[in-house]
Amino acid sequence: MVIATSQENSEIQRVCPHNQEISCGNCRLGSICLPIALESSDIVKLDEIVQRGRPMQKGEHLYREGDVFTAVYAVRSGAIKAYRLTGDGQEQVTGFYFPGEIIGMDGISKNKYANSAKALETSAICEIPFHRLEELSTAIPSMQRHFFQLMSQEITTDQQLITLLSKNSAEERIAALLISISARNARRKLSRTNFRLPMSRTDIGNFLGLTVETVSRVISRFNKQGLIAVESKEINLLDLDRLKEIADAKVEF
Amino acid sequence: MVIATSQENSEIQRVCPHNQEISCGNCRLGSICLPIALESSDIVKLDEIVQRGRPMQKGEHLYREGDVFTAVYAVRSGAIKAYRLTGDGQEQVTGFYFPGEIIGMDGISKNKYANSAKALETSAICEIPFHRLEELSTAIPSMQRHFFQLMSQEITTDQQLITLLSKNSAEERIAALLISISARNARRKLSRTNFRLPMSRTDIGNFLGLTVETVSRVISRFNKQGLIAVESKEINLLDLDRLKEIADAKVEF
DNA sequence: CGCCGAACTTGATCTAGGTCATAGCTGGAA
């Protein structure tokens, strides 16, 4: 796959992988990404294995279901959706990933990715070759610990989604998704209440087990009730407390 | 890798939980439990940290949601259900665990179990203290690798359940569960077609996002159609192929 | 700027599965 190291069009980071300015040590996502709790000497080691400068265009795939597993990825900017296709070709969205979050761990067990990962908008990605990460984890116990924790967290968020899908109404599911995105924005020091949904209504439906029509209707209803203000993908959470009440199960997937 | 020492293929192990002879080295579940692909010298090390002889009665809890996380557990015999309570006190079953399977990995991320685990019948459990497992993983790379794989597998099976819950009908969900249990029995060299369901219809419903009534109705229907023969918890899969067709998504959770 | 397909909205109808109600089992305790 040609992701161009040279023509880094983005004004933001013309990231040469060796550019000293971007590193795990100075990445402002550090605290929510891998390096948490690492010694600075360890961060240097991590830095050495991370491949940066991999800007992806909207719609481009990071990997596809069935591809041989080689690396996990950290989202640096943008948004990624993970999905798998069912037997009859329907799409099941298994997660949305925002900056600071790690994707691809599902590929470890079978040495093949179990999901496809696709950019919802222009995104910058850090690639972390898994065999190097394994070596590092053996050498640095806190690294191993942190990676165990990341995987465990993926398990618990998947289980929260399971609960949401099997017990909650359409309104509850959508409120929970909005609250989840809001909380993750807050972690990244962004607005808790005003943001742009990077995914389509169809994606939301495929994630929450609803049809587009239902998603659209519920969002319209929330809008009318003054819980939110929507204008296409721009969304403004007007009554966070009430939304939390509706979502109730304090979701954080 | 060699698991078979002496008393292998004994149809049913007359395992006394306190029997000193039980070790990871001679456990006939070895190949599907942790020790896969370990050197025999490594198995000895694993053996040293595993606490055996923890027979549990039906209904007894292995741990509860919120308990501080100390260990993961391998099911040696019996069956365990994992579940969490929703805000309003409903039960969401997140998994059923059979001999050779590992439970408790959800606790790593927050250092607290995210689920409760309860014996569905008399069960024997191996306790694996996590801090020891971490040390061992640092020392033995293949151990680390295997544990990464186990966690990754938990992620992919959870994602399969997500797909099942969001896309499939009641009949498809129940067929998928039956096929899943059948396949896991086969791994343990037990009958693919005749077995006893250790969980109640209510548990099945809580796992599959259905009410008891629906579970009961679908099972009755399958019975009438000659796909299965049920007598309370004893079940006989008469038409495995047709059931697989109904389940379609080749589930293996 | 204007075009076109894709994404979104909204309404009308249909249905799988939930809810409620009843009754028959079943298995463990005494």
Add this chain to the structure above:
DNA sequence: TTCCAGCTATGACCTAGATCAAGTTCGGCG
């Protein structure tokens, strides 16, 4: 052995959300 609580089964009904069917708006491109 009897008893009782909790399972299981089955019928009658009802609703949340799917499906079908128009529009309408958006956003990317020539």
